[in-house]
Amino acid sequence: MSKLLLKIEGLRAQIDNKEIIKGVDLEVHAGEIHIIMGPNGAGKSTLAYTLMGHPNYKVLGGHAFLEGENLLEMKVDERAKKGLFLSFQYPEVIPGVTVENFLRTAKNAVDSRKQSIVAFNKLLKEKMATLGIDESYAKRYLNQGFSGGEKKKNEILQMKVLNPKVAILDETDSGLDVDAIRVVAEGVNQFTNKDNAMIIITHYKKLLDYIKPDYVHILKDGQITQTGGIGLAATIDEEGFAGVNTN
Amino acid sequence: MERKRTVIEDVDRGVYDIKNADIAAYKSEAGLTEAIIRDISREKNEPEWMTDFRLRSLEIFNSKPVPTWGADLSELNMDDIVTYVRPKSDMKASWDDVPEDIKNTFDRLGIPKAERESLAGVGAQYDSEVVYHSIQDNLLKQGVIYTDMETAVREHEDIVKAYFMKLVRPQDHKFAALHGAVWSGGSFVYVPEGVEVKFPLQSYFRLNAPGAGQFEHTLIIVEKGASLHFIEGCSAPKYDVVNLHAGCVELNVKEGAKLRYSTIENWSRNMYNLNTKRSIVDKDGTMEWVSGSFGSRVSMLYPMSILRGERARCEFTGITFAGQGQYLDTGSKVIHAAPYTTSNINSKSISKDGGHAFYRGLMRVTSGAHHCKSTVSCESLMLDNLSVSDTLPIIELANDDIDIGHEAKIGRISDEAIFYLMSRGISEVEAKAMIVRGFVEPITKELPLEYAVELNQLINLEFEGSIG
DSSP states (O other): OOOEEEEEEEEEEEETTEEEEEEEEEEEETTOEEEEEOOTTSSHHHHHHHHHTOTTSEEEEEEEEETTEEGGGSOHHHHHHHTEEEEOSSOOOEEEEEHHHHHHHHHHHHHTSOOOHHHHHHHHHHHHHHTTOOGGGGGSEETTTOOHHHHHHHHHHHHHHHOOSEEEEESTTTTOOHHHHHHHHHHHHHHOOTTOEEEEEESOSGGGGTOOOSEEEEEETTEEEEEEOHHHHHHHHHHOGGGSOOO | OOOOOOOHHHHHHHHHHHHHHHHHHHTTOOSOOHHHHHHHHHHTTOOHHHHHHHHHHHHHHHHSOOOOSSSOOTTSOGGGHHHHHSOOGGGOOOGGGSOHHHHHHHHHHTOOHHHHHHHTTSSOOOOOHHHHHHHHHHHHHTTOEEEEHHHHHHHSHHHHHHHTTTSSOTTSOHHHHHHHHHOOOOEEEEEOTTOBOOSOEEGGGSOOOTTOSSSOEEEEEEOTTOEEEEEEEEEEEEOOSSOEEOOEEEEEEOTTOEEEEEEEEEEOTTOEEEOEEEEEEOTTOEEEEEEEEEEOSEEEEOOEEEEOSTTOEEEEEEEEEEOTTOEEEEOOEEEEOSTTOEEEEEEEEEEOTTOEEEEEEEEEEOTTOOSEEEEEEEEEEEOSSSOEEEEEEEEEESOSOEEEEEEEEEEEOOHHHHHHHHTTTOOHHHHHHHHHHHHHHHHHTTSOHHHHHHHHHHHHHHHHHHHO
């Protein structure tokens, strides 16, 4: 089996004094694409935010390791530097900070080396082109005035530039039209290789028309209740979450 | 034009002599006296009208109360005002006495040693004689007068007499009166009709009178159809053992003329900065202010534009940064005193580590000033729960045939934004600095490049200093 990248054991987490994640176990190996589906309020985003280290989400128990290192003890930026990435469902607007400046700062931080501005701009241009993002976006303020689709593409752009080991996509497909979903999916497909892995949190099966996952997990009431192949997603699409085994 | 070349030995001896005289003659005097004022005037070899002006200002100063409507000035000892005006020799500044944080800041900003000592007020002015000369020659050819205030009083007496403290009068408030009595140093610029000064003039390049950093007077006249960009001050911290600053800036923009006045004031944290700045704009004239207020313990600073000619316009872009122990009371004032005048105010403030940023603005439209347009926007960013931000935009309208847009926003730095940036590998300190730099970006991009760089470096320093 290929290299174990992310290992989650008995993870429990709360927000606002309410336990949302109630013991999640998951192993993600290099080269894998995992889909996590589940009804609203099941804890999908909470799982993503807890792994990334959002200060409002408190870990109650369990472990998470990225390439054997204890993620839960790291600061948010350290997790990113270790190779974890989260694509946000609602990315923040940062006025006055250009996409280019932000991404160059981030790239230098995750790579722990200072790349020349020229070399970085070349890389950025290339990655923007693959996503069909106009060059002028490099000079725009981060997410300011971006449409929903532009924000999501921008998240995928960041993923491609920063080149993480494990990328979590939190409902990146939600609110997008079919064309935008296809662009996002293409971005994902171009990104995945035998050395990295991806966890895609989604509500809809639509994305699965373009992405071929290795595993589909059902997250319900803070636990993974079922794991299967792409067929599981099909069941959900036809019968809803009530149709799957809930223990 | 004759210009006296200032050499360092002269400056040093001058300072020494004055201090000796001071101690010998005025040791027992508590307040500011006529004798002190006469002495200041005599040292400067001033014409009689200026001596008289100083003395009248002194009377006004003595008759006015300390204003109580804004910052707390109770720790300014007005009975002992003479120590602010005439430092005793035991207060003589030396590089060793300059606080560490300021030395470090100089260091981090990469300012050369000679210049540091000058900025810190412990050495003679940084000698940029060569640069100064070339600018001077170029300007002379166009008939532009650019000199220090003392020289202007002697050599361009008529112009100075016609404008000096006509816009900011000693009667206006106690510190304007103090300024009138004890002013020293500063810049004088006269741009003749139709002359466009192509490059920004920086007071940085001018050799000042010794010890002139506290009560300096800036007088600028831009004649009909002429234009000028004047840059004053420096964003590196100015350290002074004497902690009262009461400068005065008077800007006269004539018909169809254009003046941009950019300044970043960054005083050491013991300073009371009570500066008065005003401009008057004639028909079709344009006044642009770019203003940064950093440092100081207390600042009260409200640059005012009086739009007295039809279609005169002004723009104000300002940033205030209040850190620990600082109370910065700043804002912009505009008087629309003629029809079809336009103003555009864009003010931002940041408060951090318990700092208090107070925006106090005034927009007044007189009865005859119909068809005026005004946009006022003030935004405040508080970086923690200790810090305070207030907004007091006063609008006074004497007619209703006007178009006004007003927007005020007070916010805190968002945890979500910090989390977002950190999730991309950016450290917490850098994330915060990045958000703040983004917040001030609309102002930074108005600044001359080297000032923009310094402003950003200052912001970075603020964060590194506090978080480690």
